[in-house]
Amino acid sequence: MPTIWLGILNTLDANPGKWDLSHMKGMLVGGSAVPRSMIEAFGERHGLTIVQGWGMTETSPVASTAALPHDLLEADAETRLDLMAMAGLPLPLVEVRARVGDEEIPWDGEAMGELEVRGPWVASSYYDTPEQSDRWTADGWFKTGDIVSLHPRGFIQIKDRSKDVIKSGGEWISSVELENALMAHPAIAEAAVIAIPDAKWAERPLAAVVLKAGATASADELRDFLAPNFAKWWLPERFEFVEEIPKTSVGKFKKMALREQFAQEPAKT
Numbered sequence: 001m002p003t004i005w006l007g008i009l010n011t012l013d014a015n016p017g018k019w020d021l022s023h024m025k026g027m028l029v030g031g032s033a034v035p036r037s038m039i040e041a042f043g044e045r046h047g048l049t050i051v052q053g054w055g056m057t058e059t060s061p062v063a064s065t066a067a068l069p070h071d072l073l074e075a076d077a078e079t080r081l082d083l084m085a086m087a088g089l090p091l092p093l094v095e096v097r098a099r100v101g102d103e104e105i106p107w108d109g110e111a112m113g114e115l116e117v118r119g120p121w122v123a124s125s126y127y128d129t130p131e132q133s134d135r136w137t138a139d140g141w142f143k144t145g146d147i148v149s150l151h152p153r154g155f156i157q158i159k160d161r162s163k164d165v166i167k168s169g170g171e172w173i174s175s176v177e178l179e180n181a182l183m184a185h186p187a188i189a190e191a192a193v194i195a196i197p198d199a200k201w202a203e204r205p206l207a208a209v210v211l212k213a214g215a216t217a218s219a220d221e222l223r224d225f226l227a228p229n230f231a232k233w234w235l236p237e238r239f240e241f242v243e244e245i246p247k248t249s250v251g252k253f254k255k256m257a258l259r260e261q262f263a264q265e266p267a268k269t
Contacts, residue, residue: 001031001251003190005050006038010189010212012046021046028053028065032252033158033176036085037184054087054156058142060121064088064096064156072153085180087148087156094119096156097141098148107150112159112172115148116141147172164255166195166205173205173234175255178226182207185225187215192245192253193236196263204237208245208258238262 005027012019026049027042034052042048055062066088068080075083090096098105098113105113118141126132135143147160159165159174166173175193182191190210195203211217219239226235240262246254 002029002034002038003032003247003251003253005029005042006035006183006190009038009041009046013041021048024048026051030054030062031250033087033180034085035180035183036081037180039084040081050084052084052086052088054158056144058123058144059094059117059119060123062091063094063117063119063122064090066155083151083153083155086151087158089154090117090156091119094122095141096150096154098150105150107152107154109149109151109157112147112149112165112174114162115144115146115156115158117144118142147174164194166193166203168195168198168203168205168233169201171233175205178205178207178230178234178236181226181229182209182222185217185222187211187217188222190245192255192258194255194258194262196237196259198237205234206238206240206258206262207236208240208242208262210242210245 028051030053034050039050039052042050052066053062054064064087066084066086068083069089072080072083095118096115098115100113105111116137122142124140125136137143145162146158147162147165149157149159151157158176159172160176164175166175175195178193179191182188182193188209189212191207193205193207196206198204207222209217209222222239223235246257248254
């Protein structure tokens with residue numbers, strides 16, 4: 001889980017040279033989207049390679065990995081990092097597509113839709129629960145609940161869970177992209193982005209951030225940090241500075257708890 005590895009990274013950074021990492025080749029990390037900044041930090045500061053993977057219990061459990069094909073191993077560092085920060089290429093025999101409604105999205109790395117998968121080790125039903133049959137399409141694809149973009153080379157980029165994507169003015173905003181960008185800020189230890197109700201736009205993003213020990217940052221500073229890489233309407237409406245982001249038992253951000261805390265709470269002045 002990336003949140004666990006972020007804690008390990010912070011510990012390694014705070015104690016340089018304390019542990020011998022020379023026998024480690026790298027780590028396979030999954031559970032949620034891995035921040036690009038974390039992949040870069042482990043590589044540059046500790047000589048460790050993160051290979052991101054994606055899967056679910058229903059895919060038994062791995063369906064893709066971000067190991068680069070041979071023709072991309074010599075690409076420039078920025079291109080390699082961009083691809084390694086995606087969920088990777090489907091494993092052999094696993095098929096993927098993404099749709100909005102009944103329409104497939106183009107594989108252009110921009111359009112977003114719900115990821116659907118099928119393959120020999122992808123579940124075809126849940127045991128004795130016919131009420132959940134709607135998780136499969138009529139032609140046998142499993143609807144994952146993950147919102148993704150598909151790169152022209154076939155790389156999967158996880159944008160959000162369908163329950164967490166922010167629907168603002170009829171357009172989708174990826175909370176995961178905003179979180180990973182915020183966690184690249186040198187003052188930020190963790191960041192979680194949620195949707196809050198908005199009378200005009202239906203939903204707007206709110207960012208809950210945890211500062212690193214001794215670090216400072218303002219909402220305006222963080223908004224300016226994000227601005228060069230995101231459309232203006234993607235930028236969080238509010239920033240809330242918290243001591244800790246609630247997590248599930250496996251280390252995922254518990255966004256429901258954040259929504260309950262902040263959805264009805266006015267912005268601090």
